[in-house]
C-alpha cells in the first residue's frame with residue numbers, strides 16, 4: 001500500500017469508529033470513549049478534520065469531574081455487558097464531584113494539552129483555533145492541577161498512578177514488583193476482554209484479578225486521594241505518565257500565552273516534574289528511567305518503553321539524554337529487532353512478543369518516541385521510527401500492536417489511534 005492509500009484507509013477507520021460524539025478505540029474491543037486514545041485521535045484528526053478533532057476533545061472534557069479529574073473511560077450507549085468493568089462497577093454517580101455522564105474513576109496519561117495545541121497548530125482558521133484554546137484552557141489547567149496537587153502524594157514533584165490502567169501500559173513488567181501486595185481474591189467476575197482477542201495477547205488472569213481489586217479499593221475509598229498512602233496498595237510514579245505531564249505543562253504554558261493567561265505557573269509545574277524525574281526515577285546504573293513506589297521509595301528495575309519518555313523533557317542533561325539514546329539504539333530495543341520499538345527489553349526472559357505491553361510494538365509509544373528523539377536533536381532516529389511504524393501499518397493494517405520480531409499485527413483490528421497517528425506521521 002502506498003502512503004496516499006494508507007492515509008485514505010486511516011480516515012476510513014476513524015470514520016467507522018466515530019459515534020457522532022466520540023471515536024471508539026475499537027468497535028468490538030473497546031466500545032466506549034477512552035481518555036488518552038481521544039487525545040491521540042484528536043492529534044490525527046487535526047490533519048484532516050478540525051471540527052471533529054475539537055469535538056473529540058470537547059466530548060471527553062464534558063466528562064471531567066469537579067476536582068479536575070479527567071476519567072479514563074466515558075461510557076456511551078454500548079450494552080452494559082460489552083466491556084468489563086462497566087459503568088455500574090465504578091459507581092461514579094455515587095460521588096458528589098462526578099458529572100452526570102457515567103465514567104470510570106481513574107485517569108490516564110495527560111496527552112490532552114498537547115492535543116489541543118496540535119489542533120491549533122494545524123488550523124487554517126486562526127480565530128476559531130484561538131477560541132477553542134480559550135474554551136478548553138481552564139479545563140486542561142484544572143486537569144493538570146488535579147494531577148499536580150492531589151496526585152503528588154508526598155510533595156516530591158511527581159504525580160502517582162494508583163492503578164496500572166492509569167499508566168495506559170496496563171501489564172507492563174514495570175508494575176510487577178508493586179503488584180504482590182494487592183490481594184486479588186475478591187468476588188468472581190467475567191473477563192470480556194478476550195471475546196475478540198487471543199488469550200496470549202492479553203494480560204494474564206492474576207494481573208486482571210489485581211486490576212479489579214485495585215479499582216474496588218479506590219472506589220471504596222470514595223476516590224479520595226488523601227486516603228491513598230494509608231489505605232491503597234498501589235501508589236507508583238511512572239516515567240511515561242510524568243514525562244507526558246511535563247510536556248503537557250509546557251503545552252499549557254504556550255496555550256496560556258496565546259489566550260492571554262499566565263504561563264508562569266505551568267513552567268514552574270514543569271520544572272517540578274523535571275526535578276522529580278531526575279531525582280527519583282533516573283537509574284544511573286541501568287541508564288534509563290524506572291518506576292518507583294511512593295510509599296516505600298523502592299524502585300523497579302525493568303527497562304521498558306516508559307523509560308525513554310523523558311526524552312520529551314527539554315531540560316534533560318546531555319549525559320542522561322545520550323545514555324537513553326544509547327539504550328534505545330542497543331540490541332535491547334531498536335538494534336535487536338526488525339520492527340521496533342519493542343515495549344520491553346528484548347533480552348529479558350520475561351519479554352513476550354505477543355502479550356500486550358510486555359514486548360509488542362505500539363504506534364502511540366512510537367509516536368511519543370518520534371516526538372522525543374526529534375526534541376533530543378536526532379532526526380535520523382526519528383526517520384527510522386516513522387518509516388518503520390508506517391511500514392508496519394501498510395503491511396498489517398491498523399492493528400492495536402505488532403510483533404516486533406516478524407511484524408505481524410496483534411490485538412484489535414481497525415484500532416483508532418493506530419490510524420490517527422499514521423495521519424500525523426504521514427504529513
Ligand code: 9WN
Nearest residue numbers: 025030034036037165168169170193
Ligand atoms: C483498560 C483503549 C485502552 C487504552 C490502553 C490499553 C487498553 C484497557 C483494557 O485499551 O486498556 O483501560 O481493557 O485493556 O492498555 O492504553 O487506552 O484503547
